[in-house]
Amino acid sequence: MTLYDLGWNARFEAEFADCLSKGWQPARLVRDNKISYGARLGDGAEMEVALGGAVYHEAATDAELPAVGDWVALEIGDDGNEYDAVIRARLTRQTCLSRKAPGKSTEEQVLAANVDVVFVITEAGQDFNLRRMERYFAILQRSGARSVVLLNKSDLYSDEENQVAKAKLCDLNPNVEVHITSALESAGVDVLRSYLKSGVTIALIGSSGVGKSSLINQLLGQEFLWTGEVNGVTGKGMHTTTARELILLPGGGMLIDNPGIREVQMWTDAKTLKESFSDFDHIARDCLFHNCKHGSDRGCAIQAALKAGTLSKERFANYLKLDEELEKLRKRRKKRQLTISRRIRRELKSKGEKYSRKYDVD
Ligand SMILES: Nc1nc2c(ncn2[C@@H]2O[C@H](COP(=O)(O)OP(=O)(O)OP(=O)(O)O)[C@@H](O)[C@H]2O)c(=O)[nH]1
Numbered sequence: 001m002t003l004y005d006l007g008w009n010a011r012f013e014a015e016f017a018d019c020l021s022k023g024w025q026p027a028r029l030v031r032d033n034k035i036s037y038g039a040r041l042g043d044g045a046e047m048e049v050a051l052g053g054a055v056y057h058e059a060a061t062d063a064e065l066p067a068v069g070d071w072v073a074l075e076i077g078d079d080g081n082e083y084d085a086v087i088r089a090r091l092t093r094q095t096c097l098s099r100k101a102p103g104k105s106t107e108e109q110v111l112a113a114n115v116d117v118v119f120v121i122t123e124a125g126q127d128f129n130l131r132r133m134e135r136y137f138a139i140l141q142r143s144g145a146r147s148v149v150l151l152n153k154s155d156l157y158s159d160e161e162n163q164v165a166k167a168k169l170c171d172l173n174p175n176v177e178v179h180i181t182s183a184l185e186s187a188g189v190d191v192l193r194s195y196l197k198s199g200v201t202i203a204l205i206g207s208s209g210v211g212k213s214s215l216i217n218q219l220l221g222q223e224f225l226w227t228g229e230v231n232g233v234t235g236k237g238m239h240t241t242t243a244r245e246l247i248l249l250p251g252g253g254m255l256i257d258n259p260g261i262r263e264v265q266m267w268t269d270a271k272t273l274k275e276s277f278s279d280f281d282h283i284a285r286d287c288l289f290h291n292c293k294h295g296s297d298r299g300c301a302i303q304a305a306l307k308a309g310t311l312s313k314e315r316f317a318n319y320l321k322l323d324e325e326l327e328k329l330r331k332r333r334k335k336r337q338l339t340i341s342r343r344i345r346r347e348l349k350s351k352g353e354k355y356s357r358k359y360d361v362d
């Protein structure tokens, strides 16, 4: 194994020259434990590393802190610390998959750094939503990564349905590559593999249930590498367990998969939902009362627009359900998180003995 297998290239190398003269070593971050990180070195060794003070203080925002996928400079020392090494610098990201943090904050949240290809998984049927795809494309465009769409579950739809969906996507974004796949019939993993070679990092995004795990499991083959990666168990709850998020794939290349990436869809959907009603917010600005419920309130601009026929009653009914829809998304998100922690727990169990002894978990 060499640094290049981990995605190292001439540009990183050039930037690292200064660090090299200080005796620091390059490593790629494979896990974010919040207080510490997992880092992999060129010889394949993995270390538990701490964030250096300078890197922390120089970061103007959270987005500038090291994230999974980042290349960092490690000072490896035996200063009796609890960690194997300290991060002294973070190299400039060549791509950066990020989203705006949820809630009021407009701060950027980095989901993964230095991802080369992002696969958006969807299907020709129920999940197909061009508005959502627009949002994905906006995120991906900003990231700098190459974007590829997989219309998965092709076995469930006719050739024509798959082709129509493909044409719509190509219309929406002529720069995107679209493939029709079926994880069920093992016609999908070959498409993923065609993009993978040593040093290439990929990520899969898309709604819950579109087949991301199925494709990932096929890429990983028999040995599912989340096992035995568990570390940093704090307290009893498994929710605090963090798994390795950057995984080396058996056939070469790497995959970054973490809850943030998986949740980007929820966030995208919430945003799409809200945006599709932005005209309502616009009209509602003319309501007499700023806390107008748009019912029988006096001076309601929405009701006036409904009467005038410039707003459709159906859309208004949907608008009223917006909060309900957003709540549904939040519930789905919760369910997802439970699924992830259950999955980690299950995988921990299979290799559990050693770890339960070490970290005192059951
Ligand atoms: N018919 C058909 N079913 C599929 C295909 N790919 C996945 N599935 C099924 O769809 C279901 C959901 O697949 P997952 O791989 O768990 O979906 P996911 O995107 O990982 O979902 P989350 O983990 O919630 O994000 C499973 O029952 C799969 O067997 C496919 O190509 N065709």
Ligand SMILES: [Zn+2]
Pocket: 284, 287, 288, 292, 293, 294, 295, 297, 299, 300, 301, 302, 303
């Ligand atoms: Zn009103």
